[in-house]
Amino acid sequence: MQIIAHRGASGLAPENTLKAMAVALELGVGAIELDVQWADGELWVFHDRRLERCTDGHGVLTGQSRDYLASLDAGQGERIPTLWQVMALVAGRCELHIELKGAGTAEPVAALTRRAEAELGFTPAHWVISSFHHPELAHFAGLRPDLRLGALTASLPLHGARFAEELGAWSLNCDVDFVDQTLVADAHRRGLKILVYTVDEVSDERALANMGVDGIFTNRPDRFS
Ligand code: G3P
Ligand code: MG
Numbered sequence: 001m002q003i004i005a006h007r008g009a010s011g012l013a014p015e016n017t018l019k020a021m022a023v024a025l026e027l028g029v030g031a032i033e034l035d036v037q038w039a040d041g042e043l044w045v046f047h048d049r050r051l052e053r054c055t056d057g058h059g060v061l062t063g064q065s066r067d068y069l070a071s072l073d074a075g076q077g078e079r080i081p082t083l084w085q086v087m088a089l090v091a092g093r094c095e096l097h098i099e100l101k102g103a104g105t106a107e108p109v110a111a112l113t114r115r116a117e118a119e120l121g122f123t124p125a126h127w128v129i130s131s132f133h134h135p136e137l138a139h140f141a142g143l144r145p146d147l148r149l150g151a152l153t154a155s156l157p158l159h160g161a162r163f164a165e166e167l168g169a170w171s172l173n174c175d176v177d178f179v180d181q182t183l184v185a186d187a188h189r190r191g192l193k194i195l196v197y198t199v200d201e202v203s204d205e206r207a208l209a210n211m212g213v214d215g216i217f218t219n220r221p222d223r224f225s
Contacts, residue, residue, distance in 0.1 A: 001208075001213070001215060002030060002214060002215030003031070003216060003225070004029070004030075004031040004032065004095075004097055004195065004216065004217045005024035005027070005029045005031070005032045005218065005219075006033050006218055006219050007020060007033065007034060007219070008020025008022075008024050009024040009029075009219070009220070011200060011218075011219035011220040011222075012220070012222065013075075014074050014076055014078050015047065015054060015219075016045045016054075016080075017075065017076075017079070017081060018078060018081050018085060019076065021089055021090060025094065027221050027222055027225050031094055031095035031097055031215075032095070032096055032097065033097040033099060034098060035047040036098055036109060037061050037062060037101045037105065038062065038104040038108060039061055039064055039066075039069060040065050040066040040069070041066065042082055043082060043083035043084070043108050043109065043112060044061065044069060044081075044083070045080065047101070049061065049062075054074055054075065055072040055074050055075075055080065062102070083098070083109070084112060084116075088120060090120075091120050091121050092120060095125075095128065096127055096128075097127075097130055097217075098127060098130070099131060100131040100136050100137065100140065101133075102133055102136070103133065103135075103136055105131075105136060106136050106137075106139040107143065109129065109140065113129075114144075128147075128148045128149070128170065129147055129148070129149055129150065130149065130150030130152050131150075131152055134151065134167060137169075138167060141167070148171070150173045151163060151167045151171070151173065153174050153175070154178075155175070156174075156183065157183075160182070160183055160187070161183065161194075162186075162190070164187070164192055165190040165192065170192070171192055171193035171194065171195050171214070171215075172187045172192050172193070172194050172195070173194075173196075174195075175196070175197060176196050176198065179211070179213065181211055181212075184213060194214055195213070195217065196215070196216050197216070198217055198218065198219060199216040200218055200219050200223070205224060
């Protein structure tokens with residue numbers, strides 16, 4: 001069972017911040033998941049469409065300037081990091097699951113992963129690129145066909161893991177509320193891994209392991225080390 005720190009170690013530090021990434025690294029996780037959005041010519045590591053829940057700012061992230069986003073408090077004095085800042089911190093020490101939040105992210109992420117391979121000690125095997133935005137994921141696949149893709153769903157698809165296979169994905173990433181034995185078996189029959197979010201309880205992780213799930217995204221990686 002692979003343990004993937006969700007938004008960094010987001011149960012222990014403000015989500016998607018450099019501190020959350022540093023805590024996950026200190027715990028020795030094999031992989032970190034983070035969310036990226038594109039605004040004012042930069043990739044920002046941030047989950048929500050709006051700024052209010054996780055910062056002292058206001059409005060929709062994608063409409064903001066670089067200076068404004070860089071000025072916000074993301075909790076405990078942390079800033080909203082750029083993807084490059086996170087890459088520089090991690091520097092090839094674990095895998096990164098980069099979740100593309102919305103259109104416009106595929107091209108800059110493709111470019112930045114190449115740059116990080118050249119400058120920061122990453123290899124293509126360090127990345128899994130995931131998204132609920134399947135057209136953006138398909139676009140990414142055309143830009144970097146050498147990287148693994150995670151096809152996200154927040155529901156139980158009508159045809160099981162078929163959509164993930166059609167995307168050429170490496171994994172089907174699904175919600176803990178919907179995963180069942182049939183979906184796990186269908187994903188495996190198609191040669192896909194199956195990863196489940198968000199799992200913070202050891203008892204849930206044990207049940208998923210018995211179901212054959214390959215990995216979990218957790219806000220509390222300390223509970224599984
Ligand atoms: O990638 C797993 C999980 O992060 C997907 O949902 O909303 O937490 O980005 P969300
Ligand atoms: Mg995510």
